[in-house]
Amino acid sequence: MRQHSIVRRLLADPASALGAAIVALFVLAAVFGPALTPFDPNQSIYESVRVPPSAQHWFGTDHLARDVFSRVLAGARSALLLAGGGTLVAVLFGTAIGLVSGFRGGWLDEVLMRFFDALLSLPALLLALLLLGTLRAAYGESVSAIGRGLGVFLVLAVVYTPIVARVVRSVALGVRGRAWVEAARLQGERLPRILLREILPAALPALAVEAALRFSYAIFLISSLGFLGVGVQPPNPDWGLMVNEGRRNLSQVPWAMWAPAVTIAVVVVGANLLADGLKRALMERDLQREKDA
Amino acid sequence: MKRSVSTPGRAGTLFALLAVLTLLLVACAPAAAPTDTPAEPAAETPAESPAEPAASGPSGTLRVAFQPIVATDPGLISSDSEVFVANHVFDYLVDVDPQSNIAPRLATDWTISEDGLTYTFTLAEGVTFHDGSPFSAADVVYTFDRLRDPDGGLATASLYGDIASIEATGDLEVTFTLTAANPFFLYDLSDNHALIIKAGAADPGDFNGTGPFKVVSYTPEDRIVLEANPAYFQAGKPGLAGLEVIFFADDQAMVDALRGGQVDLVLRMSTALFESLKTEAGITTLDIPTNGFDLVRLRADRAPGNDPRVIQALKLATDRTAIWQLVQQGYGAVGNDSPVGPLYGPYHDPAIVPVVRDVNAARALLEEWAAETGGDPALNLVLHVPDSGGRPDLAAVLQQQWAEAGIVVEISVEPESVYYGDNGWLEVDLGITGWGSRPYPQFYFTQMLASDGEWNEAHWSDAEVDALIATAGSTLNEAERVDAYRQLQSILASRGPVIIPYYFAQFGAISEAFLGFEMKAFAGRTDVSGVTLAP
Numbered sequence: 093m094r095q096h097s098i099v100r101r102l103l104a105d106p107a108s109a110l111g112a113a114i115v116a117l118f119v120l121a122a123v124f125g126p127a128l129t130p131f132d133p134n135q136s137i138y139e140s141v142r143v144p145p146s147a148q149h150w151f152g153t154d155h156l157a158r159d160v161f162s163r164v165l166a167g168a169r170s171a172l173l174l175a176g177g178g179t180l181v182a183v184l185f186g187t188a189i190g191l192v193s194g195f196r197g198g199w200l201d202e203v204l205m206r207f208f209d210a211l212l213s214l215p216a217l218l219l220a221l222l223l224l225g226t227l228r229a230a231y232g233e234s235v236s237a238i239g240r241g242l243g244v245f246l247v248l249a250v251v252y253t254p255i256v257a258r259v260v261r262s263v264a265l266g267v268r269g270r271a272w273v274e275a276a277r278l279q280g281e282r283l284p285r286i287l288l289r290e291i292l293p294a295a296l297p298a299l300a301v302e303a304a305l306r307f308s309y310a311i312f313l314i315s316s317l318g319f320l321g322v323g324v325q326p327p328n329p330d331w332g333l334m335v336n337e338g339r340r341n342l343s344q345v346p347w348a349m350w351a352p353a354v355t356i357a358v359v360v361v362g363a364n365l366l367a368d369g370l371k372r373a374l375m376e377r378d379l380q381r382e383k384d385a
Numbered sequence: 386m387k388r389s390v391s392t393p394g395r396a397g398t399l400f401a402l403l404a405v406l407t408l409l410l411v412a413c414a415p416a417a418a419p420t421d422t423p424a425e426p427a428a429e430t431p432a433e434s435p436a437e438p439a440a441s442g443p444s445g446t447l448r449v450a451f452q453p454i455v456a457t458d459p460g461l462i463s464s465d466s467e468v469f470v471a472n473h474v475f476d477y478l479v480d481v482d483p484q485s486n487i488a489p490r491l492a493t494d495w496t497i498s499e500d501g502l503t504y505t506f507t508l509a510e511g512v513t514f515h516d517g518s519p520f521s522a523a524d525v526v527y528t529f530d531r532l533r534d535p536d537g538g539l540a541t542a543s544l545y546g547d548i549a550s551i552e553a554t555g556d557l558e559v560t561f562t563l564t565a566a567n568p569f570f571l572y573d574l575s576d577n578h579a580l581i582i583k584a585g586a587a588d589p590g591d592f593n594g595t596g597p598f599k600v601v602s603y604t605p606e607d608r609i610v611l612e613a614n615p616a617y618f619q620a621g622k623p624g625l626a627g628l629e630v631i632f633f634a635d636d637q638a639m640v641d642a643l644r645g646g647q648v649d650l651v652l653r654m655s656t657a658l659f660e661s662l663k664t665e666a667g668i669t670t671l672d673i674p675t676n677g678f679d680l681v682r683l684r685a686d687r688a689p690g691n692d693p694r695v696i697q698a699l700k701l702a703t704d705r706t707a708i709w710q711l712v713q714q715g716y717g718a719v720g721n722d723s724p725v726g727p728l729y730g731p732y733h734d735p736a737i738v739p740v741v742r743d744v745n746a747a748r749a750l751l752e753e754w755a756a757e758t759g760g761d762p763a764l765n766l767v768l769h770v771p772d773s774g775g776r777p778d779l780a781a782v783l784q785q786q787w788a789e790a791g792i793v794v795e796i797s798v799e800p801e802s803v804y805y806g807d808n809g810w811l812e813v814d815l816g817i818t819g820w821g822s823r824p825y826p827q828f829y830f831t832q833m834l835a836s837d838g839e840w841n842e843a844h845w846s847d848a849e850v851d852a853l854i855a856t857a858g859s860t861l862n863e864a865e866r867v868d869a870y871r872q873l874q875s876i877l878a879s880r881g882p883v884i885i886p887y888y889f890a891q892f893g894a895i896s897e898a899f900l901g902f903e904m905k906a907f908a909g910r911t912d913v914s915g916v917t918l919a920p
Contacts, residue, residue, distance in 0.1 A: 134781075134784075134785060135785055136707075136711060136782060136785060138711070141711065155657065155778070156711055325796055326777055327781040327784065327796065340655065340657065343657050343660070343661035345657075
């Protein structure tokens with residue numbers, strides 16, 4: 093019943109509904125896209141080089157005669173896997189660290205938070221470049237495609253864990269003195285149980301919003317890394333990589349740059365609208381509850 | 386209430402939207418610019434030309450877009466732009482014309498002894514340096530002694546290692562004596578660095594040359610302004626009153642400046658940009674074939690490349706014409722797996738072509754090899770590629786074509802500094818390397834394909850090839866050399882360790898306001914001293 097009301101609140105707002113629809117479409121594209129591509133995304137179609145968008149090639153073909161629509165569709169899966177996976181890991185680690193740090197306080201909290209402050213003081217893209225550069229120096233240029241994907245995944249987790257941890261910690265700090273937490277403690281409940289049963293539920297709304305936001309920024313960061321040529325390797329249909337390739341051939345095949353660029357924009361804005369709507373729905377629900385109480 | 390709740394979230398969305406829009410705008414800014422700029426410089430150009438009345442002497446200033454120069458000392462220059470500037474401030478002893486023939490410059494005539502060991506040059510009369518001092522044989526001796534000094538730290542020392550002595554045998558006569566006959570000696574003398582500087586020059590980089598243009602001002606990272614040298618020894622040159630080299634970081638900006646009328650000449654640009662200029666009014670586009678190429682090579686000294694069947698399979702799996710059409714858009718020429726490009730006159734034999742693509746034959750060869758040696762018929766190699774030019778595109782197309790023969794390669798695109806850094810490119814098994822156009826082919830053979838070549842990137846060693854390279858590099862009999870190069874081509878086409886899918890084209894674009902422009906295969910050696918302003 094409670095879940096149902098959140099979904100209903102979410103869909104009642106047109107902007108949030110649009111965001112949810114975009115994200116849903118994106119997830120569908122990621123799951124089924126590679127099977128649905130009309131052409132092989134990495135195969136040149138020699139008889140249609142650099143053709144503009146048409147009925148046959150919806151987004152045209154690029155400078156190497158590859159179908160741009162197929163490439164955009166095929167790129168959805170790696171974007172979702174990397175952004176979703178990276179966000180998930182960041183949320184898991186961030187939540188665990190944030191809960192412990194916020195509830196225990198003291199020197200542990202100080203040490204963790206100052207370390208995270210240091211990480212957060214670096215712009216996300218800079219930190220990501222630094223980490224990828226270090227990984228590459230350690231494992232050489234010739235790591236496999238999976239290795240590079242894992243690198244991006246790892247970088248997302250490292251970059252976003254501190255942000256999630258801070259959000260969860262602030263909630264934990266706020267509720268640790270509340271009566272129901274004190275009661276649980278006096279009952280002699282053990283730490284993990286208190287954290288999971290008493291504090292985590294209070295942090296869930298903020299966490300859901302944070303996860304959706306991180307997800308949208310992760311897509312942006314992955315595309316930025318691909319654009320800079322340090323993420324996934326060509327000829328993989330990575331959106332950022334496609335924008336960069338398209339940029340070099342912009343004067344001849346502008347559609348090859350516009351298609352992935354607009355796709356990134358739409359997905360990032362969609363995920364943001366969803367996060368926005370989620371936040372509002374959760375807060376309205378809480379207000380309603382307080383009123384009821 | 387609702388408003389105050391939603392505000393922070395809206396701001397976040399708005400921020401993300403702005404960030405995305407910024408990215409889009411940044412990405413498309415260069416393309417958007419040219420459409421709205423022409424109006425402004427159009428007002429500027431006519432105001433400039435009437436200011437210089439058609440009085441006696443040259444008129445007009447040619448503004449050339451180039452990457453910034455760093456070195457100005459002729460002994461240290463290397464980039465296109467550095468050579469271009471130096472070539473207009475200084476003079477070569479002998480030059481190379483657009484057809485790659487040796488042409489006179491400061492030396493008006495020369496004789497070569499029967500044994501090919503003694504070269505005597507007659508120098509032009511009445512030549513002066515920009516500081517007013519006269520030019521003589523002593524300056525030539527000084528220049529080449531400096532370039533060949535083994536302790537001087539200049540890259541040319543090994544090139545001129547075969548010179549026994551250089552003497553001024555007259556005020557305007559110089560004699561070079563060699564330790565061994567070198568059929569390419571005149572080409573060596575026309576090396577990019579061999580610009581004549583003043584004897585005893587304290588700073589060879591201070592632009593005191595004999596060339597057609599004098600330096601007025603040089604602002605590093607911005608531009609270098611030159612004016613005609615009225616005392617230039619060649620009649621009718623230079624044809625322009627001034628020359629300006631304006632520095633740009635990338636070819637997109639250069640082309641935009643040409644479209645907008647801020648520059649008149651752009652040399653070297655991507656194929657896509659060149660294509661986009663072809664329909665532009667008021668601009669003449671030029672493309673010439675060159676002998677430069679990208680090559681794909683497999684190390685031949687260890688598995689899997691040490692079995693000739695493997696390289697043969699790669700050759701069979703490659704469709705050179707399709708690659709040339711796709712990556713070079715049909716500019717330049719289809720490659721034939723040998724560095725003897727189509728511009729080398731009699732040395733190049735167009736009848737010698739590599740095997741025709743046969744995917745099944747390639748697969749069969751690999752399976753046979755795998756069964757015998759226990760290797761992997763898919764090879765599973767990493768293809769190392771520098772991130773410049775059309776090389777990443779070449780890699781992507783090769784990956785597709787080879788996949789049809791069951792060959793799996795993974796592409797690793799690396800910044801040029803990483804690819805060439807620490808000689809990593811010589812270490813890897815499978816790589817793509819770009820080689821610039823040279824006026825004669827011997828360089829590629831001694832450096833890249835001889836067993837002891839400094840850049841023998843394929844680690845190939847073939848006694849027959851070594852012998853042919855030695856013959857081509859030493860014989861004074863031209864027919865013998867032609868024969869050696871043709872034999873080398875057929876060996877390379879049938880069993881060499883390199884695949885050369887295409888020879889590049891050299892692109893240029895110049896404003897229609899100028900006449901008499903001729904481009905060279907090495908863009909930096911392009912000489913504009915004969916260019917004039919259209920009446």
